[in-house]
Amino acid sequence: MSSGLRIGFVPEHFSTPLHFAHKHYNLTSTLLPFPSGTGHMVSALQSGEIDIGIGLTEGWIAALAKHQNQKKDAGFRLVGTYVETPLCWSISTGAARHELKSVNDLQGKTVGVSRVGSGSYVMSYVLADKHGWLDPPNAHPNPNSDSRTMEPPFPVEVLHTFANLRDAVNTKTADFFMWEYFTTKRYYDNGEIKKIGEIYTPWSSWKIVAASHLLHPHNWASGPGAAESSPLKDELQDALLKINQGVKHFEQNQEEAVQYISIKLDYSEKDARAWLKTVRFAQDVRGVDGSVVEETVRILDKAGVVDGKGIDLREMVAVERSEALKRI
Structure with a gap:
């Protein structure tokens, strides 16, 4: 059927x-x-x-x-x-990015995402909110409606694929990205990228x-x-x-x-x-x-x-x- x-x-x-x-x-x-x-x-x-x-x-x-x-x-x-x-989102950067040691180093850095609106994009906002990086002055009231716009907490680099995300943090096209932990783990194990943090979704x-x-x-x-x-x-x-x-x-x-x-x-x-x-x-x-x-x-x-x-x-x-x- x-x-x-x-x-x-x-x-x-x-x-x-x-x-x-x-x-x-x-x-x-x-x-x-x-x-x-x-x-x-x-x-x-x-x-x-x-x-x-x-x-x-x-x-x-x-x-x-x-x-x-x-x-x-x-x-x-x-x-x-x-x-x-x-879901456990692992936060990753390039293997040789010695200047990025933890999530605390990511404020204002460029996040790599698969697409605007994807989970990797949405969770960057949740991460920023958790760490207090969503500055209230960035919420601009729209005088013509009750809605608001919010400035992105990080510059965004749209990279489409997981492979591109991994490449980008090593070439410094992006500073970090977020992806499911077990999918990412093999690339920690082989030394291609390194883990600097994780965050769980607050929902199923x-x-x-x-x-x-x-x-x-x-x-x-x-x-x-x-x-x-x-x-x-x-x-x-x-x-x-x-x-x-x-x-x-x-x-x-x-x-x-x-x-x-x-x-x-x-x-x-x-x-x-x-x-x-x-x-x-x-x-x-x-x-x-x-x-x-x-x-x-x-x-x-x-x-x-x-x-x-x-x-x-x-x-x-x-x-x-x-x-x-x-x-x-």
Whole structure:
């Protein structure tokens, strides 16, 4: 039923349950890798290249909120929760950048990001907020509206790929970048780059979004009758149920997961086993906790990524998790 769908994903260790759903449980959707991450998938959804995206919470919610700020329809909604645990973002610089020893040395330095709006971009604001580097005078009121603009806490260098990010901190095109710890670790081990810090997302790390054409337009969780019938069209519902099966297989076949991650995704067995101890996938990927979305918007607003005033959270979420559970 899901054979005509195209699912965008990041080809890292977190994609293992998706691979198992495809291999073992007849998830017939086309799986399209996006190594440059969530920001690229936002563009792909809006251009009709993919129908479903599995990416980082902050990237999806920032994009949805910014479209509301601009009074535009993003063309997609949050439909599911993929990973319950937070993500550890490792903060890296060039191996020979002796002047950069810790996060304290990064104020005003150039951050490398995959794309504007990506997780690597959004988390630079969260990092700046955590360290008090978002100067209140940089928040400029707009006299023609209730919205505000925030000066970037760091100069930004858009570099698209993880390989480019690693090169940039060694050539001094950028001073630092942020990427998931276990994906970055092998490059610490081989001496290509060095770690100077880390930061965890203040929210569960991965969400699933779907293009609006996969949703019943007048039957979202906030609309009439949402508790009685699913706002998800059958082909989307089918794909999510098969991803559930992939998650269950992942949990019950950890050795198969280790072998896939270490052979096909180029992580060491040691790192794969260490990662397994840190991650918890959703038992049922359908539905999103409204409180998580609300808290994410609050933090992104505080960090100056979006203007949270007047954001309608119901417009971001196709089905809340409590409503999804009623239909299981």
